[in-house]
Amino acid sequence: MNTIARLxxxxxxxGIAASATAADMLxxxxxxxSKMRIEGTSTIHDWWSESTLVGGRLELDxxxxxxxxxxxxxxxxxxxxxxxxxxxxxxxxxxxxxMDAIMQESMDAxxxxxxxxxxxxxxxxxxxxxxxxxxxxxxxxxxxxxxxxAFPVKFERPDGKTIKVKGExxxxxxxxxxxxxxxxxxxxxxxxxxxxxxxxxxxxxQQVAAAK
Amino acid sequence: xxxxxxxxxxxxxxxxxxxxxxxxxxxxLVAMLGGTPLVAPxxxxxxxxxxxxxxxPLKVAVIGCGAWGREILNTLAxxxxxxxxxxxxxxxxxxxxxxxPAPKAEALTDYKAILENKDITAVIIATPSHQHKDIVVxxxxxxxxxxxxAPLAHTIEDARAIAAxxxxxxxxxxxxxxxxxxxxxxxxxxxxxxxGAAGKTAFARAQWHKKQSWxxxxxxxxxxxxxxxxxAAATSPGxxxxxxxxxxxxxxxxxxxxxxxxxxxxxxxxxxxGREVPDTAQAVFEFPKGAQVTCAxxxxxxxxxxxxxxxxxxxxxxxxxxxAWMFKEVDAPLLGWExxxxxxxxxxxxxxxxxxxxxxLAAQGDKPVEEAPYTSTxxxxxxxxxxxxxxxxxxxxxxxxDNFGADDKxxxxxxxxxxxxxxxxxxxxxxxxxxxxxxxxxxxxxMKKARIEIPASLFEV
Numbered sequence: 119m120n121t122i123a124r125l126x127x128x129x130x131x132x133g134i135a136a137s138a139t140a141a142d143m144l145x146x147x148x149x150x151x152s153k154m155r156i157e158g159t160s161t162i163h164d165w166w167s168e169s170t171l172v173g174g175r176l177e178l179d180x181x182x183x184x185x186x187x188x189x190x191x192x193x194x195x196x197x198x199x200x201x202x203x204x205x206x207x208x209x210x211x212x213x214x215x216x217m218d219a220i221m222q223e224s225m226d227a228x229x230x231x232x233x234x235x236x237x238x239x240x241x242x243x244x245x246x247x248x249x250x251x252x253x254x255x256x257x258x259x260x261x262x263x264x265x266x267x268a269f270p271v272k273f274e275r276p277d278g279k280t281i282k283v284k285g286e287x288x289x290x291x292x293x294x295x296x297x298x299x300x301x302x303x304x305x306x307x308x309x310x311x312x313x314x315x316x317x318x319x320x321x322x323x324q325q326v327a328a329a330k
Numbered sequence: 331x332x333x334x335x336x337x338x339x340x341x342x343x344x345x346x347x348x349x350x351x352x353x354x355x356x357x358x359l360v361a362m363l364g365g366t367p368l369v370a371p372x373x374x375x376x377x378x379x380x381x382x383x384x385x386x387p388l389k390v391a392v393i394g395c396g397a398w399g400r401e402i403l404n405t406l407a408x409x410x411x412x413x414x415x416x417x418x419x420x421x422x423x424x425x426x427x428x429x430x431p432a433p434k435a436e437a438l439t440d441y442k443a444i445l446e447n448k449d450i451t452a453v454i455i456a457t458p459s460h461q462h463k464d465i466v467v468x469x470x471x472x473x474x475x476x477x478x479x480a481p482l483a484h485t486i487e488d489a490r491a492i493a494a495x496x497x498x499x500x501x502x503x504x505x506x507x508x509x510x511x512x513x514x515x516x517x518x519x520x521x522x523x524x525x526g527a528a529g530k531t532a533f534a535r536a537q538w539h540k541k542q543s544w545x546x547x548x549x550x551x552x553x554x555x556x557x558x559x560x561x562a563a564a565t566s567p568g569x570x571x572x573x574x575x576x577x578x579x580x581x582x583x584x585x586x587x588x589x590x591x592x593x594x595x596x597x598x599x600x601x602x603x604g605r606e607v608p609d610t611a612q613a614v615f616e617f618p619k620g621a622q623v624t625c626a627x628x629x630x631x632x633x634x635x636x637x638x639x640x641x642x643x644x645x646x647x648x649x650x651x652x653x654a655w656m657f658k659e660v661d662a663p664l665l666g667w668e669x670x671x672x673x674x675x676x677x678x679x680x681x682x683x684x685x686x687x688x689x690x691l692a693a694q695g696d697k698p699v700e701e702a703p704y705t706s707t708x709x710x711x712x713x714x715x716x717x718x719x720x721x722x723x724x725x726x727x728x729x730x731x732d733n734f735g736a737d738d739k740x741x742x743x744x745x746x747x748x749x750x751x752x753x754x755x756x757x758x759x760x761x762x763x764x765x766x767x768x769x770x771x772x773x774x775x776x777m778k779k780a781r782i783e784i785p786a787s788l789f790e791v
Contacts, residue, residue, distance in 0.1 A: 148733065149734060149735070150730070150734050150738060150741035150742075150745055151741065151744070151746070168748075170748045171729055171730065171745065175735045179603070205729055207383045207725065208729060208749070210748065210749065210750065210751050210752050214752050215718070215752040217752075219381065228385050
């Protein structure tokens, strides 16, 4: 066996999350059927806005469990990289086309067409009921402003080649300089609340390794 | 449409019980019927920004520049989200006239050049009805989104071909020219009538009286024959097919059913100039629950113009343009709000005004005044919906394909069904086909002066 293979074996035996090189990481890309929902409230009614187009990619260590029931991960950091992007214009609001227009204006979709996220840290907590639980930390960019956000995520594996990442995080519009919309209506104006909850479900499938 | 600046009341913006009891009737009415209309800040200004997803106006072409095609061009000129880049007509004089509403558009005599132009996203077809099919089918095949004027065609076979092509083209927007389906006042009345406010419908009547010849003249004999396609039995859907198709679709929509038979009456009363199409026609449609719907149209008289009546067991509803009134039967149950609503007297009858968008009027003062809630035509709303919906669908398909590729058709269809949930109201290919079948059957009955059945199988595509 060559040296590298021996080292890799050693790392596995010692239970150290091996820092695999980029070439070794498993590539997962976004597939249809995901969703990202923003939920908020206002002086008149609660509202939600949802996009079904969550794009991006995920890179995982080859040792990442393909079956949560047989996971041998130990609590602690795992090697992973992820970038997510969602076009603001793909969001459809509960209260119709006028609210879509209001949202796009508030988010300044013309200048900042996408919401972006970059994973910085992923830390394993436990495997329970066929789900792998992690803590995540990453940079969320909305309306051109970046802020670090931390929230728990769950990884499900419908099969060895697909992954479903689920999570939710509460943020404030003000953190990203997004002005809470105050649209005028016949009898005055609606004031939107600053606090919103982001809930997402991200579907990915493993990409066949492309020739370098 | 000039946007009225809204005047926000000085007091609390909360919708409170005092206002309710004081009888701010219009606002009360709308609140009771549900919904708080939202207006995007940018929309409140005088000039609407190009409201497409990309920020750049949608490039469209109009094929067929006769009188109606030019009306479409005039309307598109008021929609900043659309840019007419090409106009097409087989007749040069029409192209010259189209220059006025569309000065920057390229003028072409062959529509195929338009279908080959990759920059053009959508086409609007306003040619004579019998020429729709070839152009629509070719346009959909070329990947263009299509707005096709109503009736879809002059024969049921052609209409079915159009419907089948539209059904097949699941990633393209197809909208028939049934503009009343996009009209806010007519949509407002849909809920009202479907909720049973009028009771059981006994009769409905749609009339169109306009004294005019319909015959066009041209020094060129061939051109004259072409121009008078409406007067030849082979190419004309008749008065019922061309004119009554719109109110017939509207009433069928309100009644949520399709007729099972129609009896026709036709005669040429005034314009005896050798034409094959009667200048006076009536078609009485039999609807499933017993409603008898008469469509009457004449070129010999202009009295009372164009309006529809729905005679129900609890109330009669009169629809005139963008206004409507309800005349309650004496023994009809009290709905409550009509006590506060505005009323107008018609000879001896008192009609309760049914006003869409009443809260906007309320914001401008205490009482809803006698004025139309808006002044745009149904065509404006229909084209506005078409441009908006086409842009949404076009962009959604593009975004999906950019991210995931075009292979998974089922996933694309699923994503598209979620992307269109906020699309603006518009007629679908199904609405257009059904209305065309009903109207053409009505015309057939008029030409035969007979009762003919309309089997449900006719509506299959």
